Amino acid sequence: MAKENLLYSKDHEWVRREGDAVVIGVTDYAQHELGDVVFVDLPAAGKELKKGDPAANIESVKAVSDVYSPVTGKVTEANAKLGDSPELVNQDPFGEGWIFKMSVEQVSELDELMDLKKYEEYLKGIAGE
C-alpha cells in the first residue's frame, strides 16, 4: 500500500480517496498503540456521520478506542472481514484491515487532513512529548 497517497487525521486514521468516496482505516502507529485487536464494532451502511463523529470502536485486549469520521458523509460499506478476523487491523492496517467506506459531502474537508510528510512530523511531535 502506497502510504504516500493517503491522507491522515490527528486521531491516527488514514483516508484513501476512491472517486467520490473514501476508505478509512487506522495507521500502523494506531494499531501498535492499541495492541491486540479482538473486536471491531463497525458502523452500519447508510449511517450518516458528521466530521468528528465516532464511527467505529476498536476493542483491544487493553483498551477500547473510537475511530472518528474524518469527513461528513454517509457510510457505504464496512469491512465485513473484521467480524471474523479483527486481527487484520494489526496485521495489515493499511490494506485488508481497512474499517469502512463512506461518501464525502464536502470534498474540501479532505484538505484539512495531513499528507504523509506532515503526519510523520506529527508522530515525531508525539514521540517527543
Next chain:
Amino acid sequence: MKKTKINEAHYLLKGKMVEFCGWDLPVQYSGVNTEHVAVRTTGGIFDVSHMGEIWFRGREALRAVQHLISNDASKLAPGRIQYAGLLTENGCFVDDLLVYMIRENEYLLVVNAANVEKDFLWMKKHTAGFDVQLEDRSEEYSQIAVQGPVAEKLLQEFTEIDLQPMGYYHFAQGRVQGMDAIVSRTGYTGEDGFEIYFKSDAAAASKLFLDLAGKGEKYDALPAGLGARDTLRLEAKMALYGNDIDDSHTVLEADLGWILKLRKEEPFIGQEALARQKQEGIRRKLVGFELLDKGIARHGYPIRVDGRAFGAVTSGTFAPFLKKPIGLAYLPAEHCAVGDEFQIAIREKTASARIVETPFYKRNK
C-alpha cells in the same frame, strides 16, 4: 516514578512501559495475547518487584498475624504459604495477601503494591499490643515470577533448590544465580509456576531477569508484562484488589469463604461482622460471566438486572486463551446462579451476559 531493580532489563527487552501504582513497569513486550498464550502453553517471566514484603518477627508473631487475617495461620508449618484477607471491622478487604511461615515466630506477608503503606500502618496500629516487630522491606526485595508449564525446568537451571518435589503453596530458601532467595510455588496466572524473592543491586536483578528471558528462549518462554498478568489472573478468577475486592465488599460477598476461618482460636478483625453475615446471608455475590453479545465489558461498565441498575463490572476483558469476552461482577443473591442472565451497558449499547462456572480456565494437572 519508582523503578524496580529490574527496570533496565525492561528497556533492553523493549518493553512498552507504563505507570502502574507509581511504578515504571512494562505493560507488554511482544503483545498481551502472545504473552498470555505463552504462559498457558510454555512459560512467561514477570517482574513483580512492586509487590510489598512485610516481615513479622517476635514471640507473638503468630498471634499478631492471626489477629489481622481471615485465614488460620496456625495451620502453617515452616515452608508453607496461605492466601488470606486483611480485613476491616466490617469484614471487607484492606488488602489480600500471602502469608509465608519462615520459621517459628517469623512470618513474611506479601501485599499488593498499591497498598504497602496503608497495610503497614494498619498492621502496626492493630498489633500495637502484641510482642512483635513489623518491618516493611518492600524496597529491598525484588520479585520475579516464572509461570507456565516449563517454569520448573527453566528455573531449575538457575537454582540449587530441588524444585520438582516442591508442592503448590510451599516454598524453600536457597540460592538462585548465586543470590540468597525465597522460592515459592505460587503465582497469579492459574498455571504452575514460581515466585522468587531476592535482595540484590540493580545490575544483578536485571541480569537474572535477562538470563531467565534468554534461557527461556529454549523453552519458548517469553518475558511478560502487566497486561498478560491481568488477563491471566482473570481467566483463573483470581481477585484483583481495587477491582473485584475492596473495602466495601466482604469476604463472603467476594465468594472467598474458603479463606474465612470463623472458628480459629485467635479472634480477628472482621470476625463478628462476618459471623453475623454468614448467619443472615449475603445480599450480593461476586460471579463470573460471559458476554453473549459481541464486545468487551470492562471495569466500571454499568449493570442492569431485570431492568434495574445494580453496580458495575469489576473486571472484564477478552480472554486471550479462551477467546471470548469474560468478566466479574457483584450480582444480587437472588440472581446469581449459573445460567442467569443480565445486561451490561457497553457505551451506548446494551449487551447480554450470562453467569458461568468459574474459574473460567482451569489447567490440567
